[in-house]
Amino acid sequence: MASGERIFVQAIRRYCANHGIALDVRSGGWLLAMRGRGKRHFAFGYDIGLNSAVAHRLANDKSATAEVLALEGVPCIPHHLFLNPKLGRNVVGPTWRDAMLERLHDHPQGVVVKPNEGTSGRSVFKVMTEAELDHAVGDVFSMSAGLVISPYVAIEDEVRVVLLDDVPLVVYSKQRGTDWRHNLDAGAKPVLLEDGEVRTACVKLAIDAASAIGITFTSVDVVCVDGSWHVLEINSGVMMEALAKLYPQLVQATYDAALDRVFGKN
Numbered sequence: 001m002a003s004g005e006r007i008f009v010q011a012i013r014r015y016c017a018n019h020g021i022a023l024d025v026r027s028g029g030w031l032l033a034m035r036g037r038g039k040r041h042f043a044f045g046y047d048i049g050l051n052s053a054v055a056h057r058l059a060n061d062k063s064a065t066a067e068v069l070a071l072e073g074v075p076c077i078p079h080h081l082f083l084n085p086k087l088g089r090n091v092v093g094p095t096w097r098d099a100m101l102e103r104l105h106d107h108p109q110g111v112v113v114k115p116n117e118g119t120s121g122r123s124v125f126k127v128m129t130e131a132e133l134d135h136a137v138g139d140v141f142s143m144s145a146g147l148v149i150s151p152y153v154a155i156e157d158e159v160r161v162v163l164l165d166d167v168p169l170v171v172y173s174k175q176r177g178t179d180w181r182h183n184l185d186a187g188a189k190p191v192l193l194e195d196g197e198v199r200t201a202c203v204k205l206a207i208d209a210a211s212a213i214g215i216t217f218t219s220v221d222v223v224c225v226d227g228s229w230h231v232l233e234i235n236s237g238v239m240m241e242a243l244a245k246l247y248p249q250l251v252q253a254t255y256d257a258a259l260d261r262v263f264g265k266n
Helices: 007-021 052-062 063-072 096-106 128-140 196-213 241-246 246-264
Strands: 024-025 033-034 039-044 080-083 111-114 125-127 146-151 158-165 167-176 187-191 215-227 228-235
Touching: 007 024, 007 033, 007 241, 007 246, 024 128, 033 246, 039 246, 052 063, 052 125, 052 196, 063 146, 063 196, 063 228, 080 096, 096 128, 096 146, 096 158, 125 128, 128 146, 158 246, 167 196, 167 246, 187 241, 196 215, 196 228, 241 246
Parallel strands: none
Antiparallel strands: 024 033, 033 039, 080 146, 111 125, 111 146, 158 167, 158 215, 167 187, 215 228
């Protein structure tokens, strides 16, 4: 096992070794080619390959996710899409910055600017002023074709639910440190949720969200704002690197269950 190899890759290595599946690791571990039980299967990034192309695209697009959830009546945090002006005036239109300023002025408590696609809280900005908006937009547009602006809300709690179909395999809260964000890469700590009202509510909302976009294996982030739960994001790639440091057996069992769905149980 290569030093510094991602938990995702390690987990797939273990599964393949235990189940007689041939594994070929390519592209520095980002492409995993498996062959066994009469089939060839690929995993890419953190996507184990169980989701349809449309569900994958929707989950990776924060704006599209929010639009679909709103259509289906699933409570969610709005994410308004803005395309990079480098795509051309005919694509973006001439009033994109005015529309951004309107969003900012409509939310005196601030807004959050982040890439429309991406994970782990990178290039995520809380914005209160026009100057901060210009800085955030310049940073995100330097590496992304689109960004989203959402209202800043005081998040009382954030919970991640890992689902395989409608079965919750992992449910944990993200207890943040000094950072205002709940991202694990920003110092938040995962704490498994015990059975109770909060866990039940979060699981139900996550199942509703996953059903709305038709996704099979996913992690759904839900947040509590003013005592009510809302979907923040849906992830097609299930990343559990930080969780594995505390609960390695649970993480392995979760990936095993997903791969059993791919190859079938012995």
